[in-house]
Amino acid sequence: xxxxxxxxxxxxxxxxxxxxxxxxxxxxxxxxxxxxxxxxxxxxxxxxxxxxxxxxxxxxxxxxxxxxxxxxxxxxxxxxxxxxxxxxxxxxxxxxxxxxxxxxxxxxxxxxxxxxxxxxxxxxxxxxxxxxxxxxxxxxxxx
Amino acid sequence: xxxxxxxxxxxxxxxxxxxxxxxxxxxxxxxxxxxxxxxxxxxxxxxxxxxxxxxxxxxxxxxxxxxxxxxxxxxxxxxxxxxxxxxxxxxxxxxxxxxxxxxxxxxxxxxxxxxxxxxxxxxxxxxxxxxxxxxxxxxxxxxxxxxxxxxxxxxxxxxxxxxxxxxxxxxxxxxxxxxxxxxxxxxxxxxxxxxxxxxxxxxxxxxxxxxxxxxxxxxxxxxxxxxxxxxxxxxxxxxxxxxxxxxxxxxxxxxxxxxxxxxxxxxxxxxxxxxxxxxxxxxxxxxxxxxxxxxxxxxxxxx
Numbered sequence: 419x420x421x422x423x424x425x426x427x428x429x430x431x432x433x434x435x436x437x438x439x440x441x442x443x444x445x446x447x448x449x450x451x452x453x454x455x456x457x458x459x460x461x462x463x464x465x466x467x468x469x470x471x472x473x474x475x476x477x478x479x480x481x482x483x484x485x486x487x488x489x490x491x492x493x494x495x496x497x498x499x500x501x502x503x504x505x506x507x508x509x510x511x512x513x514x515x516x517x518x519x520x521x522x523x524x525x526x527x528x529x530x531x532x533x534x535x536x537x538x539x540x541x542x543x544x545x546x547x548x549x550x551x552x553x554x555x556x557x558x559x560x561x
Numbered sequence: 562x563x564x565x566x567x568x569x570x571x572x573x574x575x576x577x578x579x580x581x582x583x584x585x586x587x588x589x590x591x592x593x594x595x596x597x598x599x600x601x602x603x604x605x606x607x608x609x610x611x612x613x614x615x616x617x618x619x620x621x622x623x624x625x626x627x628x629x630x631x632x633x634x635x636x637x638x639x640x641x642x643x644x645x646x647x648x649x650x651x652x653x654x655x656x657x658x659x660x661x662x663x664x665x666x667x668x669x670x671x672x673x674x675x676x677x678x679x680x681x682x683x684x685x686x687x688x689x690x691x692x693x694x695x696x697x698x699x700x701x702x703x704x705x706x707x708x709x710x711x712x713x714x715x716x717x718x719x720x721x722x723x724x725x726x727x728x729x730x731x732x733x734x735x736x737x738x739x740x741x742x743x744x745x746x747x748x749x750x751x752x753x754x755x756x757x758x759x760x761x762x763x764x765x766x767x768x769x770x771x772x773x774x775x776x777x778x779x780x781x782x783x784x785x786x787x788x789x790x791x792x793x794x795x796x797x798x799x800x801x802x803x804x805x806x807x808x809x810x811x812x813x814x815x816x817x818x819x820x821x822x823x824x825x826x827x828x829x830x831x832x833x834x835x836x837x838x839x840x841x842x843x844x845x846x847x848x849x850x851x852x853x854x855x856x857x858x859x860x861x862x863x864x
Contacts, residue, residue: 424762429837431785432762459744466737467762468600469744 419456420449424465432467436475444484444499455485455493568597568632570717570749571618573775575627578613586773587613591627593778595751595766597716600743602760603753604842605770611753612650614770615721618751619647632717643672646715650722652706656695660688660705664712671713679712682738686731699726707735711742718742720752724759736763757839767838769845776845781838788841791819793831800829808841809848820844 420443424432443449456464458472476493479485486496521531576591588610595601603611616622617629620637634641654663660683668674683690686704688697694705703726710718718739724732736759742748751768754760760767767784769777777784788808791801795817801807805827810819820836827833836844 426758426761429835431782459741462740462744463737466733466740468765469740470598470600470765471762472744 419454422456422461422465424467432465432471433475433478436461436472437478440475440479440484441499444495444497445501447498447500449495450500451495451498453495454491455495457492569594569630570597570599570601570632571595571751572630572633573627576617576624576629577626578610578617578622579625580613588617588770588773591773591775593768593775595749595768595778597632597749598747599749599766600740600764601749601751601766601768602764602838602842603751603768603770604757604760604846605753605776606846608772609770610773611770612721613773615647615719615751615753616649618717618719619645619649621647621649643713644716645719646710646713646717647719648706648710648721648723650725652702654694654702654706654709656693658694659691660694660697661690663694663705663709664690667709667712673714675712675714678714679708682708682711685734685738700728700731703727704731704735707738714746715748716746717749717751720750722753722755724754724756732759757842760842761838764838767842769842771846784841785835785838787822788836788844789821789823789827790834790836790840791817791821791827791831792834793817793829797829797831804828809844 420440422436422439424435426432428435430438440449440455455476458469458476461467461472462469476485476487480487480493484495484497484499485493487493518531521534526534572594573591576588577586578588579586591614603614605611613622617624618631618636620641623637629636631641631645634644636645655666658666664676664679664683667679668676683705686701688701688704694702697705703723707723710720724735727735739750740763743750752764765781767777767779767781768775793816795812795815798810798812798817798819801810801819801821805824806822808820808822810817812818820840
């Protein structure tokens with residue numbers, strides 16, 4: 419079961435936060451096909467956010483084919499976003515963990531680490547001229 | 562839940578109200594329609610007419626002219642009273658009655674009464690049923706008043722500053738409780754509040770009053786999508802004024818920050834941010850103030 423946390427001060431609309439947290443859980447494999455999402459009522463009771471917002475997020479996820487509503491039973495995950503290599507116990511994940519530990523030991527702050535990763539990603543993408551579709555994080559609203 | 566626009570919660574045409582004693586207009590030329598199933602934030606500065614509007618909707622006052630409908634009915638009529646609940650700031654409870662007697666009174670006074678719900682709301686606040694209402698903390702009193710309002714299973718719940726005297730934990734609990742009621746019954750809520758951060762992600766419709774007139778009555782998502790916060794060189798102010806609606810702008814040194822309602826493509830060199838509901842509401846509340854921009858504008862931080 420996933421626990422949604424809504425940051426009201428972030429400026430990111432709550433339904434986007436729900437979408438992003440679900441997608442992240444699907445990528446990390448903490449949510450898997452067949453898992454049940456909390457009911458809209460449970461999300462509302464836990465977060466105090468507007469029910470229409472929760473329903474909208476669930477509708478969007480259903481439309482995107484990530485989840486399916488089974489009448490009387492609840493909303494279930496129907497598709498995984500986990501890619502081979504991104505699971506908790508994958509070699510890539512292990513290497514990333516080691517690398518982060520080295521970066522922290524070298525005195526880098528969180529923002530420095532993120533900047534390094536972003537720079538490396540940018541350099542890679544420029545070199546290979548690949549724009550990955552569905553890269554939400556790359557989308558900024560200032561356009 | 563039915564679609565959010567399935568019915569109309571509140572509708573005002575030419576609504577005006579004057580307190581005879583004071584002689585000035587508390588509400589004037591009010592025209593708005595709030596769809597059903599919405600959680601509406603009623604926002605405005607002190608004296609803007611929020612409480613007056615809620616009292617009119619609850620049937621405690623009669624319009625001086627124009628009309629107001631709640632769920633299609635005239636406020637105060639039997640048809641409206643059965644479906645609308647109003648919780649005013651003074652929370653009229655009998656201080657010497659016990660909580661149990663208060664709930665019993667609610668049961669007697671209302672044709673429909675949901676005892677389990679009313680008792681659950683009280684119980685979840687750890688309020689002893691034998692306690693006298695007058696001896697409860699303000700937060701607990703609010704909870705009892707809310708139990709009384711929700712016990713009659715209203716289709717429209719009107720709340721005047723419901724959270725004002727609650728601590729942060731109780732605020733969160735009460736809000737979550739209200740939202741749960743909304744999802745279970747498709748109830749509409751209109752609540753007035755000065756605490757703008759709490760309205761974010763809670764309300765999906767806003768009604769902004771200024772000096773007794775309606776400044777905004779709009780869907781929150783549409784408000785967010787149509788407004789932008791711009792930062793750029795001060796010299797560009799003129800480009801904005803013609804093309805868009807500038808809600809509020811301020812200049813600090815060479816930099817201009819403006820909240821606009823965008824009316825078309827944006828020309829000029831701007832850093833654009835999507836505002837939160839709070840930024841938009843604050844912009845509208847400040848915009849109409851006489852003498853604004855004030856000399857203190859430079860010290861204000863760009864939100």
